[in-house]
Amino acid sequence: AQSVTQPDIHITVSEGASLELRCNYSYGATPYLFWYVQSPGQGLQLLLKYFSGDTLVQGIKGFEAEFKRSQSSFNLRKPSVHWSDAAEYFCAVVNSGAGSYQLTFGKGTKLSVIP
Amino acid sequence: DAGVIQSPRHEVTEMGQEVTLRCKPISGHNSLFWYRQTMMRGLELLIYFNNNVPIDDSGMPEDRFSAKMPNASFSTLKIQPSEPRDSAVYFCASSSGLNTEAFFGQGTRLTVV
Numbered sequence: 384a385q386s387v388t389q390p391d392i393h394i395t396v397s398e399g400a401s402l403e404l405r406c407n408y409s410y411g412a413t414p415y416l417f418w419y420v421q422s423p424g425q426g427l428q429l430l431l432k433y434f435s436g437d438t439l440v441q442g443i444k445g446f447e448a449e450f451k452r453s454q455s456s457f458n459l460r461k462p463s464v465h466w467s468d469a470a471e472y473f474c475a476v477v478n479s480g481a482g483s484y485q486l487t488f489g490k491g492t493k494l495s496v497i498p
Numbered sequence: 499d500a501g502v503i504q505s506p507r508h509e510v511t512e513m514g515q516e517v518t519l520r521c522k523p524i525s526g527h528n529s530l531f532w533y534r535q536t537m538m539r540g541l542e543l544l545i546y547f548n549n550n551v552p553i554d555d556s557g558m559p560e561d562r563f564s565a566k567m568p569n570a571s572f573s574t575l576k577i578q579p580s581e582p583r584d585s586a587v588y589f590c591a592s593s594s595g596l597n598t599e600a601f602f603g604q605g606t607r608l609t610v611v
Contacts, residue, residue, distance in 0.1 A: 429599050
């Protein structure tokens with residue numbers, strides 16, 4: 384069965400510092416990959432997605448992610464974090480080849496930003 | 499479009515009572531998903547529909563849980579009878595296809611006392 388691992392439960396960075404959130408997936412075929420962000424009391428908002436093509440994808444709010452098949456990773460990055468980026472971030476993978484829906488979420492990484 | 503609309507936003511009920519959560523997907527989306535989020539278990543897919551038809555309900559925890567989608571613009575998730583361990587945030591999401599990105603509602607925070 385496919386799985387998504389976000390190794391870091393909680394990360395704290397200073398405002399203006401760079402950020403990288405890790406995501407590893409376990410899946411045999413070509414995955415569709417997503418990063419979502421959840422602010423407190425809110426639903427999940429899509430940051431970016433990877434289906435095919437260029438392995439470096441740009442998203443909203445200045446985020447980007449790089450798909451590395453050899454490492455089964457889809458890490459999320461931002462060069463300079465803003466205080467408003469404090470939230471919980473979820474990586475997700477979809478089985479692109481299955482006849483049924485199999486979107487699997489990681490456990491999430493909570494980001495705290497120090498002013 | 500207003501996005502996925504869920505109601506109510508908050509629900510507090512007593513153990514044993516019936517609870518009905520409602521969802522209006524984004525117009526034109528043909529896939530709808532119900533998720534439950536807890537601290538312990540994270541995000542769990544309960545059930546999903548494609549073209550109003552339930553495809554996979556293997557995530558529904560017990561027979562106390564049921565979901566319906568009578569038309570393309572409305573779905574319900576019902577818990578009867580409710581128990582304290584059902585307390586969680588329940589999200590509805592919709593997408594234009596089974597393997598495209600899902601758009602989430604704001605969620606319903608359910609507390610069963």
